[in-house]
Amino acid sequence: xxxxxxxxxxxxxxxxxxxxxxxxxxxxxxxxxxxxxxxxxxxxxxxxxxxxxxxxxxxxxxxxxxxxxxxxxxxxxxxxxxxxxxxxxxxxxxxxxxxxxxxxxxxx
Amino acid sequence: xxxxxxxxxxxxxxxxxxxxxxxxxxxxxxxxxxxxxxxxxxxxxxxxxxxxxxxxxxxxxxxxxxxxxxxxxxxxxxxxxxxxxxxxxxxxxxxxxxxxxxxxxxxxxxxxxxxxxxxxxxx
Numbered sequence: 001x002x003x004x005x006x007x008x009x010x011x012x013x014x015x016x017x018x019x020x021x022x023x024x025x026x027x028x029x030x031x032x033x034x035x036x037x038x039x040x041x042x043x044x045x046x047x048x049x050x051x052x053x054x055x056x057x058x059x060x061x062x063x064x065x066x067x068x069x070x071x072x073x074x075x076x077x078x079x080x081x082x083x084x085x086x087x088x089x090x091x092x093x094x095x096x097x098x099x100x101x102x103x104x105x106x107x108x
Numbered sequence: 109x110x111x112x113x114x115x116x117x118x119x120x121x122x123x124x125x126x127x128x129x130x131x132x133x134x135x136x137x138x139x140x141x142x143x144x145x146x147x148x149x150x151x152x153x154x155x156x157x158x159x160x161x162x163x164x165x166x167x168x169x170x171x172x173x174x175x176x177x178x179x180x181x182x183x184x185x186x187x188x189x190x191x192x193x194x195x196x197x198x199x200x201x202x203x204x205x206x207x208x209x210x211x212x213x214x215x216x217x218x219x220x221x222x223x224x225x226x227x228x229x230x231x
Contacts, residue, residue, distance in 0.1 A: 096157070096215060097215045099156065100154075
């Protein structure tokens with residue numbers, strides 16, 4: 001079955017830029033989404049349709065896509081951004097939903 | 109304001125069937141484009157999508173779990189029910205239901221989630 005691949009962890013210091021990638025063969029053909037999940041909480045969407053930011057999500061969160069790789073960029077990382085981040089998309093036949101394995105962002 | 113809440117047993121025995129109900133408010137599952145999905149998360153592990161039902165009764169299932177899952181909706185009660193057969197300890201997880209917004213093509217994404225319910229599978 002189709003898979004999305006994320007690095008298990010990313011670490012950055014406060015104020016730096018964090019980049020979290022997600023790779024998958026069908027990504028050039030499908031929209032992708034990013035979720036933030038803090039411990040004990042439900043996920044929250046931070047990017048939809050590759051690069052759109054929902055209302056209420058800080059401007060420091062941005063999304064981009066290039067070929068088979070998505071990137072979630074968090075500029076000027078803050079301590080409150082420490083969380084797990086998941087990408088989500090669909091298979092190439094647009095039949096089912098797929099989540100990436102998640103990336104733990106640590107703010108040093 | 110959209111809200112979703114999961115309900116069901118907290119403990120099931122191996123081989124039993126799990127039935128979870130998602131009760132929602134603030135939207136209607138008869139509105140074009142709208143859907144409700146189920147996602148689970150084993151303790152300390154990643155999110156795993158299970159199923160999704162749309163306003164037009166189109167149903168989608170995870171390929172790896174399709175044989176064990178059934179998703180249905182009751183539009184009049186604002187509820188979506190997920191059943192999973194032949195439960196196993198590896199199915200222990202927090203089960204979330206989530207709202208799929210009406211914009212964009214299928215399958216889409218989930219913009220609002222319930223708090224989740226922890227289901228433990230143990231004898």
